[in-house]
Structure formats: C-alpha cells, structure tokens
Amino acid sequence: xxxxxxxxxxxxxxxxxxxxxxxxxxxxxxxxxxxxxxxxxxxxxxxxxxxxxxxxxxxxxxxxxxxxxxxxxxxxxxxxxxxxxxxxxxxxxxxxxxxxxxxxxxxxxxxxxxxxxxx
Amino acid sequence: xxxxxxxxxxxxxxxxxxxxxxxxxxxxxxxxxxxxxxxxxxxxxxxxxxxxxxxxxxxxxxxxxxxxxxxxxxxxxxxxxxxxxxxxxxxxxxxxxxxxxxxxxxxxxxxx
Numbered sequence: 122x123x124x125x126x127x128x129x130x131x132x133x134x135x136x137x138x139x140x141x142x143x144x145x146x147x148x149x150x151x152x153x154x155x156x157x158x159x160x161x162x163x164x165x166x167x168x169x170x171x172x173x174x175x176x177x178x179x180x181x182x183x184x185x186x187x188x189x190x191x192x193x194x195x196x197x198x199x200x201x202x203x204x205x206x207x208x209x210x211x212x213x214x215x216x217x218x219x220x221x222x223x224x225x226x227x228x229x230x231x232x233x234x235x236x237x238x239x240x
Numbered sequence: 241x242x243x244x245x246x247x248x249x250x251x252x253x254x255x256x257x258x259x260x261x262x263x264x265x266x267x268x269x270x271x272x273x274x275x276x277x278x279x280x281x282x283x284x285x286x287x288x289x290x291x292x293x294x295x296x297x298x299x300x301x302x303x304x305x306x307x308x309x310x311x312x313x314x315x316x317x318x319x320x321x322x323x324x325x326x327x328x329x330x331x332x333x334x335x336x337x338x339x340x341x342x343x344x345x346x347x348x349x350x351x352x
Contacts, residue, residue: 125283152338154338154339154340156342163325163327163342163343163344163345164284164340164342165342166339166340166341169338169339213283213284215283215284215340217338228274228286228289229276229286229338229340230285230286231283231284231285232283233282233283234282234283
C-alpha cells in the first residue's frame with residue numbers, strides 16, 4: 122500500500138487568489154493523479170502528473186488554471202489559480218504504484234483530500 | 241470509457257448482508273471491474289476487483305455475471321463503518337490507462 126498526505130487539509134480563500142496543494146507519498150510511484158470533487162458530486166479527474174514532463178489534462182481542465190508540478194517520484198503540487206466560488210471543492214491526489222518493480226497491485230490509493238472554500 | 245449504472249442509494253441493517261449491483265453492459269473484454277468506496281470526509285479506498293471469476297477478500301466478495309455485463313459487490317455482514325458511497329469502475333488494469341473514471345456510485349446507509 123501507499124500512504125499519502127495532503128497539505129493543507131482545508132483552506133478558505135478569497136476570489137482572485139491562488140492556492141497550491143501539496144501531495145506527498147511515502148514511497149516512489151510512477152503515476153500520480155489529481156481529482157476534484159464538487160459538493161455532493163462524484164470525483165472528476167483533472168490531470169495526470171507525469172514525472173519529468175508536463176501534466177496531461179482531461180477535457181475541460183487547462184494548465185493555466187490548474188498548473189501541476191511533479192519534481193520527483195514522491196511529490197506533486199496542484200495550484201488552483203485565480204479562484205472563484207465555483208472552484209470550491211475537495212481536491213484529491215491519488216497514486217498508482219503498480220508499475221514499479223516488485224509491485225503487482227493495480228489499485229489506486231487516495232489522499233485524504235483538501236477542502237477548499239472560495240469566498 | 242464503459243458506462244456504469246448503479247442505484248443512487250441503498251439501505252441495510254447492521255449485521256445483515258448487502259448486495260450492491262452494478263450494470264456495465266458496454267465493458268470491454270479486457271477491462272477489470274473495480275470497486276472503490278468513499279467513507280464520509282475521506283478519499284476513496286479500494287475494495288475489490290475481478291475480471292471473470294468471483295473474488296473474495298477480507299472486505300467483501302465480488303460476483304461477476306457470466307456475460308460480464310453486471311456485477312454485485314457483497315458485504316456479508318454490514319457494519320456502521322460500511323456506510324459509504326460505493327463506486328463500480330471498469331478499468332483496463334496493468335498495461336492500459338491507469339486513470340479511474342468515477343460514476344455517481346451508490347450511497348449505502350447502514351441502520352443500527
């Protein structure tokens with residue numbers, strides 16, 4: 122398994138500002154993902170954070186709004202830029218470690234989420 | 241991505257078995273069927289997955305229809321801690337796209 126932590130756990134921000142969310146994993150993983158969960162809704166994938174290259178964004182999400190960094194195999198950040206109240210959501214990171222040598226599971230592990238409220 | 245259909249909500253009593261159905265009629269022949277659940281105020285957690293045969297683990301059992309167009313997650317004795325939203329997700333597994341596509345899921349309420 123993988124243990125994932127996120128910082129901050131929650132924040133209240135003013136519109137027009139930006140917030141950077143950190144995701145730390147206790148072991149090296151190949152794939153890291155960022156999801157958004159709007160109030161009362163299911164999870165929607167924002168992007169795949171690729172180590173050593175630009176993130177791959179899903180339809181409807183753009184790099185200017187959600188820049189992502191992945192400097193190494195255990196860490197990633199997601200920035201929510203120029204926030205509006207519509208960005209109020211829970212943001213979750215997840216990892217899929219199965220491609221690493223010795224790992225055979227194809228399950229994903231999720232962080233606890235960052236609850237963002239934009240006023 | 242294969243489309244899934246799950247009941248919006250289900251209720252169970254504590255200590256009783258729960259059968260959570262999922263229809264995935266457009267699933268490809270090589271997709272695994274994964275189940276995740278999301279407890280209140282937590283990130284999703286893996287429950288179980290299978291390809292064709294029924295599967296058991298310490299958390300649950302997974303019964304897969306012979307034509308693979310539907311599956312049922314079975315909690316043998318529901319506890320209050322099993323109250324969560326349960327997601328059924330077709331997934332290609334190793335070698336395919338790693339991303340998970342979440343549907344609306346089934347919200348399970350467990351009554352004491």
